[in-house]
Amino acid sequence: MRVVVIAYLSLLLVIPVSLIFWRTFSNGVAPVWHALQDPAMTSAFRVTAIVTGISVVIDTVFGVGISLLLVRYRFPGRAFLDAVLDLPLAISPVVVGLALILVYGRYGWFGGWLESHGFQVIFALPGMVLATVFTSLPLVAREVMPVLEEIGIEQEQAARTLGAGSGQTFRRITLPAIRWALAYGVVLSMARCLGEYGAVSVVSGRLVNKTQTLPLVVDQSFQNYDVTTAYTASFVLAAIAIASLVVISILRPKERA
Amino acid sequence: MGIDVHHITKRFGDFVALDDVSLSIPTGQLTALLGPSGGGKSTLLRIIAGLEEPDSGTVTIEGVDATALAPQHRNVGFVFQHYAAFKHLSVYRNVAFGLEIRKRPKDEIRARVTELLELVHLDQFADRYPAQLSGGQRQRMALARALAVEPSVMLLDEPFGALDAQVRRELRDWLRRLHDEVHVTTVFVTHDQEEALEVSDEIVVINNGAVEQTGTPSELYDKPVNEFVMRFLGPVTHLGGHLVRPHDIDISLSTDPGSHPSTISRIQRVGFEVRVVAVTERDEDVAIQLTRGQADRLDLAVGRQLWLRASNDASVLDTGAAPVAAAAARP
Numbered sequence: 001m002r003v004v005v006i007a008y009l010s011l012l013l014v015i016p017v018s019l020i021f022w023r024t025f026s027n028g029v030a031p032v033w034h035a036l037q038d039p040a041m042t043s044a045f046r047v048t049a050i051v052t053g054i055s056v057v058i059d060t061v062f063g064v065g066i067s068l069l070l071v072r073y074r075f076p077g078r079a080f081l082d083a084v085l086d087l088p089l090a091i092s093p094v095v096v097g098l099a100l101i102l103v104y105g106r107y108g109w110f111g112g113w114l115e116s117h118g119f120q121v122i123f124a125l126p127g128m129v130l131a132t133v134f135t136s137l138p139l140v141a142r143e144v145m146p147v148l149e150e151i152g153i154e155q156e157q158a159a160r161t162l163g164a165g166s167g168q169t170f171r172r173i174t175l176p177a178i179r180w181a182l183a184y185g186v187v188l189s190m191a192r193c194l195g196e197y198g199a200v201s202v203v204s205g206r207l208v209n210k211t212q213t214l215p216l217v218v219d220q221s222f223q224n225y226d227v228t229t230a231y232t233a234s235f236v237l238a239a240i241a242i243a244s245l246v247v248i249s250i251l252r253p254k255e256r257a
Numbered sequence: 258m259g260i261d262v263h264h265i266t267k268r269f270g271d272f273v274a275l276d277d278v279s280l281s282i283p284t285g286q287l288t289a290l291l292g293p294s295g296g297g298k299s300t301l302l303r304i305i306a307g308l309e310e311p312d313s314g315t316v317t318i319e320g321v322d323a324t325a326l327a328p329q330h331r332n333v334g335f336v337f338q339h340y341a342a343f344k345h346l347s348v349y350r351n352v353a354f355g356l357e358i359r360k361r362p363k364d365e366i367r368a369r370v371t372e373l374l375e376l377v378h379l380d381q382f383a384d385r386y387p388a389q390l391s392g393g394q395r396q397r398m399a400l401a402r403a404l405a406v407e408p409s410v411m412l413l414d415e416p417f418g419a420l421d422a423q424v425r426r427e428l429r430d431w432l433r434r435l436h437d438e439v440h441v442t443t444v445f446v447t448h449d450q451e452e453a454l455e456v457s458d459e460i461v462v463i464n465n466g467a468v469e470q471t472g473t474p475s476e477l478y479d480k481p482v483n484e485f486v487m488r489f490l491g492p493v494t495h496l497g498g499h500l501v502r503p504h505d506i507d508i509s510l511s512t513d514p515g516s517h518p519s520t521i522s523r524i525q526r527v528g529f530e531v532r533v534v535a536v537t538e539r540d541e542d543v544a545i546q547l548t549r550g551q552a553d554r555l556d557l558a559v560g561r562q563l564w565l566r567a568s569n570d571a572s573v574l575d576t577g578a579a580p581v582a583a584a585a586a587r588p
Binding site for chain 1: 306307308327328329331332333334335339341342343344345354355359399402403405406
């Protein structure tokens, strides 16, 4: 059984990811270093960082908010909301991108109105953030909700009777209790945002040096037989994701003891 | 008056948890809300604390109408059955929590927390985390935490319900002594009649969302107003169509006017106590509780003829539920 699982994970996960690392450095460090200096690459770094940064903040605030709402309150439509929350994971990101264009595109629902007021959504950063947030929406909430459920409401009620208002109760009691689930959710959500391809590729317009993110660079340079750039960008994406997971798993058990 | 509850009604869906309950709890006393689970006593306590909102009625704490106040403005200390310890904070920080929220000076907090930890015998454990404490220690910590903010009333919801029998007994005695020292108006919820009789100054019996009777432990035990209270507070048996306590039955070996002739069907010795079951002519099984001395003097044996009657000072209730010898409930 163990052998089967290990073999399966190796073929599916470990070997392909390792190969990326291997291929990236197959000609030494110099070409990689050179590829990283490329203006298209540095621009992609910047765009990816901005989009991911904003999206993760929105995901975190929304995730904690909706978790509290769904776990701590009972209201009509709660079960429906709970189900809808998973929709972004079920819908193909390309469809998400198209849907956003239908609403925010120049000829979309109110994209035209926004554009006439000088605010471009599609083929610009706002649209890319929207697409990224959409596809990573439930990740924080799905990590936080079970923990909120498990810690129950009594610690919060105890804090209230001791004089803490709702803000103080959240900061001093709820937040520390969910911090590891939250951290894990943020990392997952960050990894998802960094790697988002489908939805972003539709709404970004892939304008080189303007709206290209790292995953788009990977795809485009691969199509153009520029394998060094493709592997380098891939390596960076994979390395960031793995590094954040490693950091989290090192920190977590220490806290629990 | 400490706490005044006026015409409180609370429903959960179709279930009526409290039905027009009014109650006065005197300042400085230790009052037990006693009743079976699901009877509404915890709901009443939570309404007093502001953790639950009544559908109608008012709550007054120390003369202040608290009905619309959020829990953090009621100045109550609340102790939960499952401790509600702040798991990420040390014992010291748990107890200091309310004072930190009130932004008291560091020195004052240190002095007060140290004093309280001594009071609850946890001064050795100040730097530990709740997970490193036993259940009894966690509950003492929770008590210290609630006392730290000098609440005008302390509310304890089945405080010893999650502890094993031995610790329960210790904490019960300890709570009584603590209350004699601190004198804060205290209300605790319990379904254990022994706990209520042993610890409290006053008992409120609550059943089916309504108050059955209020009084001191001896008033309730000796003069229950109805069958429910009588049965809930201690053992009962039937004699001549009346309810009576098994230790309130006089035994005579010869006929006696007004007594019920019966035959012993079973004798059981439990330590210092002897339990006898006798069958009357009306075919009632009467349980009688005797001391070993009494039983030896009477020379009891299965099959022997006895004449039974309720003792003169016994509390006796008609099984028709109307009180016979019982006095009315206190107003």
